Amino acid sequence: MKVSLNxxxxxxxxxxxxxxxAPDGVDKLVEKIGAxxxxxxxxxxxxxxxxxxxxxxxxxxxxxxxxDKLKVCLVDDGGKVxxxxxxxxxxxxxVCGAPNAREGILAVWIPPGVTVxxxxxxxxxxxxxxxxxxxxxxxxxxxxxxxxxSDDHSGILEVDVDAAPGTxxxxxxxxxxxxxxxxxxxxxxxxxxxxxQLGIARELEGIQQRAYKSxxxxxxxxxxxxxxxxxxxxEVHNDIPNxxxxxTAVTMANVTVKPSPVWSQIFLxxxxxxxxxxxxVDYTNFFMLETGQPLHAYDYDKLLAISKQPExxxxxxxxxKGDKITLLGGKQLELKDESTILITSxxxxxxxxxxxxxxxxxxxxxxxxxxxxxxxxxxxxxxxTAMQYGLFTDAVTRFTKGQSPLQNLxxxxxxxxxxxxxxxxxxxxxxxxxxxxxxEIMTRGSLYPEVTVSGxxxxxxxGEQLSAQDMAKLLTNVEFExxxxxxxxxxxxxxxxxxxxxxxxxxxxxxxxxxxxxLPLVLPKRNIKPVQQNAMFRxxxxxxxxxxxxxxxxxxxYTFVHGELLDKVGQNRDTAxxxxxxxxxxxxxxRLSLIPSLLERVQPNLKSGYAEFAxxxxxxxxAKDFIDKETGLPAEDYRLAFVFAADDKxxxxxxxxxxxxxxxEYLVSxxxxxxxxxxxxxxxxxHEPQEPISQAAIAPFEKRRGAIVKVKDGEFIGxxxxxxxAVRTNLKLPKFIxxxxxxxxxxxxxxxxxxxxxxxxxFPKVEQDISLKVPxxxxxxxxxxxxxxxxxxxxxxxxWLAPLDIYQNDQDKAxxxxxxxxxxxxxxRTLKSEEVNGILDSVAAAAKTKLGAERI
Numbered sequence: 001m002k003v004s005l006n007x008x009x010x011x012x013x014x015x016x017x018x019x020x021x022a023p024d025g026v027d028k029l030v031e032k033i034g035a036x037x038x039x040x041x042x043x044x045x046x047x048x049x050x051x052x053x054x055x056x057x058x059x060x061x062x063x064x065x066x067x068d069k070l071k072v073c074l075v076d077d078g079g080k081v082x083x084x085x086x087x088x089x090x091x092x093x094x095v096c097g098a099p100n101a102r103e104g105i106l107a108v109w110i111p112p113g114v115t116v117x118x119x120x121x122x123x124x125x126x127x128x129x130x131x132x133x134x135x136x137x138x139x140x141x142x143x144x145x146x147x148x149x150s151d152d153h154s155g156i157l158e159v160d161v162d163a164a165p166g167t168x169x170x171x172x173x174x175x176x177x178x179x180x181x182x183x184x185x186x187x188x189x190x191x192x193x194x195x196x197q198l199g200i201a202r203e204l205e206g207i208q209q210r211a212y213k214s215x216x217x218x219x220x221x222x223x224x225x226x227x228x229x230x231x232x233x234x235e236v237h238n239d240i241p242n243x244x245x246x247x248t249a250v251t252m253a254n255v256t257v258k259p260s261p262v263w264s265q266i267f268l269x270x271x272x273x274x275x276x277x278x279x280x281v282d283y284t285n286f287f288m289l290e291t292g293q294p295l296h297a298y299d300y301d302k303l304l305a306i307s308k309q310p311e312x313x314x315x316x317x318x319x320x321k322g323d324k325i326t327l328l329g330g331k332q333l334e335l336k337d338e339s340t341i342l343i344t345s346x347x348x349x350x351x352x353x354x355x356x357x358x359x360x361x362x363x364x365x366x367x368x369x370x371x372x373x374x375x376x377x378x379x380x381x382x383x384x385t386a387m388q389y390g391l392f393t394d395a396v397t398r399f400t401k402g403q404s405p406l407q408n409l410x411x412x413x414x415x416x417x418x419x420x421x422x423x424x425x426x427x428x429x430x431x432x433x434x435x436x437x438x439x440e441i442m443t444r445g446s447l448y449p450e451v452t453v454s455g456x457x458x459x460x461x462x463g464e465q466l467s468a469q470d471m472a473k474l475l476t477n478v479e480f481e482x483x484x485x486x487x488x489x490x491x492x493x494x495x496x497x498x499x500x501x502x503x504x505x506x507x508x509x510x511x512x513x514x515x516x517x518x519l520p521l522v523l524p525k526r527n528i529k530p531v532q533q534n535a536m537f538r539x540x541x542x543x544x545x546x547x548x549x550x551x552x553x554x555x556x557x558y559t560f561v562h563g564e565l566l567d568k569v570g571q572n573r574d575t576a577x578x579x580x581x582x583x584x585x586x587x588x589x590x591r592l593s594l595i596p597s598l599l600e601r602v603q604p605n606l607k608s609g610y611a612e613f614a615x616x617x618x619x620x621x622x623a624k625d626f627i628d629k630e631t632g633l634p635a636e637d638y639r640l641a642f643v644f645a646a647d648d649k650x651x652x653x654x655x656x657x658x659x660x661x662x663x664x665e666y667l668v669s670x671x672x673x674x675x676x677x678x679x680x681x682x683x684x685x686x687h688e689p690q691e692p693i694s695q696a697a698i699a700p701f702e703k704r705r706g707a708i709v710k711v712k713d714g715e716f717i718g719x720x721x722x723x724x725x726a727v728r729t730n731l732k733l734p735k736f737i738x739x740x741x742x743x744x745x746x747x748x749x750x751x752x753x754x755x756x757x758x759x760x761x762x763f764p765k766v767e768q769d770i771s772l773k774v775p776x777x778x779x780x781x782x783x784x785x786x787x788x789x790x791x792x793x794x795x796x797x798x799x800w801l802a803p804l805d806i807y808q809n810d811q812d813k814a815x816x817x818x819x820x821x822x823x824x825x826x827x828x829r830t831l832k833s834e835e836v837n838g839i840l841d842s843v844a845a846a847a848k849t850k851l852g853a854e855r856i
Contacts, residue, residue, distance in 0.1 A: 001183045001185050001194065002180050002181070002183075002271040003180065003183065003271075004197065004267060005026070005177070005178060005180070006175070007267055008197060008200065008204065009021065011198060011215075011290070012201060021201065021205070026043065026179045026181075029181075029204070030181060032208065033183065033204070035516065035517055036513070037183070037187070037512075038183040038187035038194075039184040041184055043179055043180070043182070044181075044270075045179055046175060046178045046179065046180050050117060050147070050170050050175065051170070052110075052111060052113070053114060053142070053168065053169040053170075054081070054166055054168055055109075055159050055164075055165065055166070055172050056076060056106070056108070056165050057105070057107075058105050058106075058107055058141075059089075060091070061074075064132075065135075066135075067097075069097050070097050071096050072093060072135050073093070073094050073095075073141070074087065074089075074093055074094075075091060075092050076166075077165055078165045079166065084129075084139075093136060093137065095135050095136075095137035096140070098156040099154075100155035101156055105158050105159075106165075107157065107159065108141065108142045108147065108157045109139055109142070110142050112127050112128050112138055112139050113127065114126070114127055114139070115127075117146065117147050118148040127139050127140060143155060143156050143157055144265060147169075148269065149262075149266055150275060151275050159172060161263075173266055178270075180271070189401060190401075190498075192292055192398060192498060193292055193496045193497060193498075195292040195401060196288075196289060196291040196292030197290045198214070198218065198292070199291075199292055199496070202479065203478065205477065206478035206513050207512070207513060210477060211477045212477060212478060218407070218410050218414075220410065220445050222410045222413040222414075224413055224430075225250070225417070225420070227427055227428060227429060227430060228420075228426040229254065229426040229427070232251040232312065232369055234249060234250075234251050234312050234371060235313040236249055236432045237313065238315075240317060240318055241436035242378070242436075243341055243377065243381050244316050244341065244353065244376065245376050245378075245405050246376040246405040246408050246436065246437055247375040247376075247434040248373070248375065248408045248431060248433045248435075249371055249372060249374070249375075249431070249432045250372050250412060250430075250432065251369065251370070251371050251427075251429040252370050252371075252416065252425040253369045254368060254369070254424060255280060255367065255369070255370055255419060256279075256423050256424040257279065257280055257366075258423075260279045260283075264282055264286060267286070267289075268282065273285055278365065279422070279423055280363045280367070281297060281362075281363055283297075283418055283423075284297050284372075284415065287418075289394075291407065291410075291411050292403065293374065293398070293403055294354070294398055294399060295372060295374050296372075296395075297371070297372055298361040298363070298370060298371040299362065299367045299370060301367075301369055302360060303350065306350065306360060306361065312345065313345055314343055314344070314350075315347065316343060316375075317341075317342055318338050318342065319337070319341075319349075321337055321338060322334065323349055325342075325349040325350075325351075325352065325358050326358060327356045327391075328356055328358070328359055328362055330359060333389060336388070339384060339388075340385045340388075341354060341377055341378075341381055343357075343373075345361070352391070353375065354375070354382040354395060354396065354399040355382060355385055355386060355393060355396055355399075356395070372412060374411050374412040374415075375408065376403055376404075376405035376408060377399050379400050379402045382396055382400050383400045384581050386400070403498075404497070404498050406441070406446075406495035406496070407495060409431070445495050446492050446495060447493070447498055448493065450491060451501070452490050452491075453488075453503040454487050454489070455471060455487040456487060457503060457507070458489075458506065458507050458510055461507045462519055463522065468487050468489055472489060474510055474513040475491060475510065477513065480492065480494060480509075481494075489506070491506050536744065536748060539674075539751060542674065543618065543640060543670065543747075544618070546670050547616050547642070550614070552666070554615075554616055554617065554618075555597075556619070557594075557601070557617060557619075559590060559591060559619065559620070560579065560582070560586075560587035560590060561586070561589055561591045561596065562586045563578075563588050563589055565596050565597075566589060566591075566592065566596070568727065568730035569699055569700040569727050570700060570724065570727065571593070571596070571699045572692065573589060575623050575692035575695075575696065576592050576622070576623060576696075577589065577622055577623075577624060577634060590621075590622040591622075592622075592623050592692075592693060592697070593621055593693075593697045593699075594617050594618075594619060594621060594641030594741060595641045595697075595700050596700065597617065598615050598616075598617060598641055599700065599727065599733060600731060601615060602645045602731070602733055603731060603732040606647050611647050612651075613645060614643070615642070615643050615645075616640065616643075617640075617641050618744060620636035620638050620639070621636075621637050621639055621693070622634050622635070623637075623693035623696065625692045626691075637693065638743075638744040638745055639743060640741070640742045641739065641742075642663065642666060642740050642741075643663075643737065644659065644662050644663050644666065644737065646734065646737075648735055648736070651736035657803075657805075657806075658722070658806075659735075659736045660706070660707075660722050662736075662738060663738035664681075664707075667709065671747075674750075675751055676750050676752070678712040679709060679710070679711060679712075680710045680712060681707040681780075681781035681784065681785070682708040682781060683779040683781055684701060684705075684707055685703045685779075687703065687708050700724065701719055701721040701722070701723060701724065705721055706719060707719075707720045707781055708720075715746060715750060716743070717747070718740055718742035718743055718746075719741050720738075720739075720740040722738045723738070758798065760798070760825075761797070763827070763829060763830050763831070764830055765824065765825035766831050767822070768822050768833070769819055769820065770787075770819070770822060770855065771818070771820075771856050772818055772819075772844065772847060772855055773815055773816075773817055773854045773855075773856050774816060774817075774852065774853045775852060776808065776815055778852075780818060783847070783851065784801070784803070786846075787801060787820065787847065790842075790846050790847075791822070791843050792842065792843075793824050793839055794831070796826060796828050797827065798824070798827070799823060800823040800824075801823075802820065803819075806819075807819075822836070822839075824839075
């Protein structure tokens with residue numbers, strides 16, 4: 001939000017409401033704004049760019065002679081510029097190609113040695129005396145474009161104020177003390193009134209504890225203009241009063257469309273609008289910037305032509321899929337759904353309500369009759385439309401903050417009065433006020449009822465000792481109505497305020513206006529007893545250390561994903577929460593599991609030259625079926641996901657077995673470090689979870705090459721395995737890839753709080769392999785779990801059982817060979833091979849009896 005101090009001074013002086021907004025200088029004011037109103041991002045000394053530029057009078061203007069479009073002009077600068085060639089009368093010669101250069105006008109001269117303002121911030125161009133086709137030109141007469149005020153370079157600027165030749169441009173247009181203060185918009189999110197110069201002027205007085213009085217015309221119930229000429233009838237039909245609570249409009253006849261006054265164009269340039277159109281359009285922009293209330297002007301006769309009716313009409317409705325409109329600036333838009341507010345005429349779209357008008361009804365040089373619209377729109381609908389179509393206009397900026405519908409008539413009546421005075425317009429219809437604001441609000445003159453609050457309530461929260469009268473004075477300075485009864489305050493917000501609803505709002509207002517720097521600086525009391533560490537935070541830190549030490553890389557990806565990613569991994573997007581107003585198509589849905597986000601990063605990393613890597617992430621997931629029973633809100637299910645991948649060339653050289661076992665190795669190592677050792681790996685085949693969030697978690701995995709990870713007592717931990725062929729194809733994954741996804745909540749419950757360190761036996765270990773021929777239908781995990789449970793090594797030993805090989809002959813699909821390596825070491829003595837053989841003989845016999853496994 002850019003604020004022109006000169007404009008504030010003009011507003012204050014013109015309306016006799018206050019004095020200079022910066023009585024102690026701009027620096028002091030900026031400091032106060034930063035402390036009490038908004039963060040100041042920049043202070044621009046606007047007049048500085050015009051230093052050395054003068055107003056001159058063209059005393060002679062003749063054709064160049066050697067160029068058809070050039071003219072040789074003599075200008076009077078009052079003799080202000082030294083070291084420039086002059087004729088006998090003291091005049092300076094300038095060659096000019098502007099069609100409007102002529103004798104007798106006041107123009108703007110950029111003398112030699114002065115920088116062209118429009119180039120100052122880019123590649124500064126310093127004017128020099130030049131020979132142009134045989135005639136010397138000492139500098140140039142500038143257009144609005146060269147001055148950096150607008151895009152208009154159709155002719156030189158004709159000065160429209162009374163100024164003597166030689167007057168500096170900054171003096172002529174009162175820019176000597178001008179400063180433009182740019183404040184952060186986000187600070188005003190709940191203050192739509194502060195998106196206008198009038199609102200800022202009021203706040204500047206308030207934070208300096210001076211009383212402000214709004215201009216007489218800025219009232220909820222202004223005097224409406226009467227019809228002054230032949231009536232130009234206007235019909236308004238509002239089909240969506242819930243989205244457009246108030247729509248006011250009036251027609252005006254015989255307006256004179258012309259360029260705006262230079263002072264007006266300078267103001268628009270100061271606040272960032274470098275494209276003045278004409279006086280009518282610029283009036284709508286000016287009063288939007290002054291009051292924060294956007295307006296729009298239509299060409300009445302163009303509306304008639306579109307509606308093909310004897311009188312003009314404006315209809316307000318929601319869009320229909322396929323509606324088309326050409327917007328101001330020429331952008332063509334086809335509407336995608338039924339959520340956009342449209343302004344139509346004869347059912348033909350002529351504007352997107354609250355966003356932008358249509359090109360077919362724009363006011364141009366040929367316009368004679370106009371319709372002025374001043375409406376109020378639903379802020380959430382405007383925000384959705386702007387995001388959906390990428391339309392971020394100044395009107396959108398204001399409407400998305402929730403403008404007060406109680407100010408529409410005041411702003412409409414004011415712009416009508418200005419056009420009557422300065423553009424020759426005549427009121428040609430009664431004011432249409434399609435008003436659906438609740439009657440109690442209109443009668444009360446405030447969006448919310450009076451707030452009753454005690455002085456003690458305010459002081460307790462501010463740590464101050466202000467009296468009720470002190471508080472009332474702070475509030476009335478910015479035009480609140482306050483009744484004081486003892487220590488009780490009854491506070492009624494003015495009609496333009498939309499943020500005063502509860503006692504805490506009054507506390508905030510009093511504190512801000514009084515100044516937070518006045519509040520006492522007292523350190524809060526706190527207990528020095530150490531706080532208990534968050535268990536989940538500690539677990540995540542532990543997991544991070546373990547996997548990082550194993551060579552894995554942690555990723556932090558977006559909580560939201562594209563719907564297509566869910567489709568590619570086989571997850572049902574209907575079970576995921578969808579954002580209705582996503583900032584990007586890639587961020588449409590809350591993710592149902594973490595694995596897809598990791599898989600999406602595999603192919604880019606392989607493409608970048610990383611032949612093998614391990615990735616992991618810890619974050620919450622959400623699903624529609626996973627709801628907090630106490631609050632009824634979506635619950636967060638914290639997960640740990642891991643993926644190991646290697647490109648095909650490296651995998652063929654370095655890895656002999658299945659990628660399942662590579663991921664399993666990481667998993668077992670991780671859980672072992674956490675003290676979770678009694679694991680069971682159940683085949684993924686036949687596992688059909690009932691809950692959608694569990695179905696989503698297992699969806700990317702190939703059930704035949706995956707496992708469900710549990711502990712011995714049946715507690716579920718997560719899923720482990722390789723990924724389905726369709727998933728690998730959709731995401732361009734290598735063949736050697738596997739991963740797991742674990743429930744961090746379960747890990748937190750199962751992880752041992754004691755150290756998992758186990759000292760190694762000091763006696764030599766003994767290794768023996770055991771190979772079993774088993775039916776093909778018997779899964780590896782079943783056999784592994786059986787052997788692990790039935791191995792009976794001597795007391796006080798440490799043993800390991802690890803897979804060594806799985807082999808299946810293509811000619812005999814009914815059986816397969818599985819080989820394990822059994823490692824055992826005693827803490828008391830050196831074990832003999834005969835003892836180890838006996839242990840394996842015993843477990844092999846049990847496996848044959850129970851599982852039909854034959855030792856080979």
